[in-house]
Amino acid sequence: TVQCTRNGQFVVVVARDVTVPHIDVDSVSLLETNDHSCTPAGFTSAFAVFQFPVTACGTTFKEEEGYVVYENHMSSSYEVGIGPRGSITRDSHFELLFQCRYSATAVEAIVMEVNAVPPPMPVAAAGPLRVELKLGNGQCITKGCVEEEAAYSSFYTPEDYPITKVLREPVYVEVTILERSDPNIILNLEHCWATSTPNPNSLPQWDLLVDGCPYHDDRYLTKVVPVASSPGRNPTHYKRFIVKMFTFVDQNSFTTQKDAMFIHCATAVCYPSSTNSCEQPCHRQR
Numbered sequence: 001t002v003q004c005t006r007n008g009q010f011v012v013v014v015a016r017d018v019t020v021p022h023i024d025v026d027s028v029s030l031l032e033t034n035d036h037s038c039t040p041a042g043f044t045s046a047f048a049v050f051q052f053p054v055t056a057c058g059t060t061f062k063e064e065e066g067y068v069v070y071e072n073h074m075s076s077s078y079e080v081g082i083g084p085r086g087s088i089t090r091d092s093h094f095e096l097l098f099q100c101r102y103s104a105t106a107v108e109a110i111v112m113e114v115n116a117v118p119p120p121m122p123v124a125a126a127g128p129l130r131v132e133l134k135l136g137n138g139q140c141i142t143k144g145c146v147e148e149e150a151a152y153s154s155f156y157t158p159e160d161y162p163i164t165k166v167l168r169e170p171v172y173v174e175v176t177i178l179e180r181s182d183p184n185i186i187l188n189l190e191h192c193w194a195t196s197t198p199n200p201n202s203l204p205q206w207d208l209l210v211d212g213c214p215y216h217d218d219r220y221l222t223k224v225v226p227v228a229s230s231p232g233r234n235p236t237h238y239k240r241f242i243v244k245m246f247t248f249v250d251q252n253s254f255t256t257q258k259d260a261m262f263i264h265c266a267t268a269v270c271y272p273s274s275t276n277s278c279e280q281p282c283h284r285q286r
Contacts, residue, residue, distance in 0.1 A: 010050065021091070022092070031072070033057070081219060136155055137172075171244070177237040206246070223241060
């Protein structure tokens with residue numbers, strides 16, 4: 001909320017739950033913070049309060065249709081993960097442009113919020129064997145339900161895309177061999193990554209799985225989900241993993257990008273033998 005006092009003060013209250021995921025209110029700042037009055041007058045884990053003169057902290061001034069208009073801007077910082085072929089963030093980015101408008105008879109506050117969350121999209125790939133990539137959308141509706149199991153009980157259809165996801169929201173990915181019944185073959189994911197365009201070779205990129213294992217330089221590690229046997233389903237023909245939603249960040253300016261997100265996987269089919277179990281052992285690394 002924004003208030004404009006008659007003695008020429010901005011009073012701005014920023015709540016932690018103004019975005020999803022929630023912001024760290026300690027990371028919110030005005031454009032100029034040289035003066036002590038430009039820092040929060042008080043804050044808790046739930047909110048921060050700024051109070052400062054309308055002539056301070058980088059406030060701009062203009063006259064407009066009988067009003068004297070004072071305008072300022074605040075924003076939050078966010079953590080950026082930097083990879084070899086791209087950068088991402090899973091933190092919400094909060095921006096607030098606000099004004100105090102004074103006339104001889106009235107005082108008005110005007111607020112414009114900017115909280116853009118880009119919509120991600122998946123992609124299915126084909127190879128020598130037909131392989132399908134799809135996103136689960138099943139939900140728990142009974143007590144004791146396991147969310148990771150329920151998520152793969154149903155899937156988005158082509159008509160559902162593009163799908164909007166909130167930052168850090170889980171994205172349930174399943175890759176499947178199609179039209180094969182041979183129980184001896186095992187599907188392996190050699191490499192899974194995300195791009196901001198449908199072109200799998202485009203930049204920026206962010207690794208999700210490397211050699212079938214979570215990309216260890218990601219703070220929010222991709223989770224590989226085991227597939228259980230069920231009637232009509234051979235578990236060795238399926239791979240599942242969960243990604244926490246993110247958005248790409250420009251590597252030069254570190255500003256969040258508003259592109260869609262496309263998921264790609266390079267797959268391989270393996271035949272187990274006495275010397276090759278086809279397993280992809282994963283060991284957490286830091």
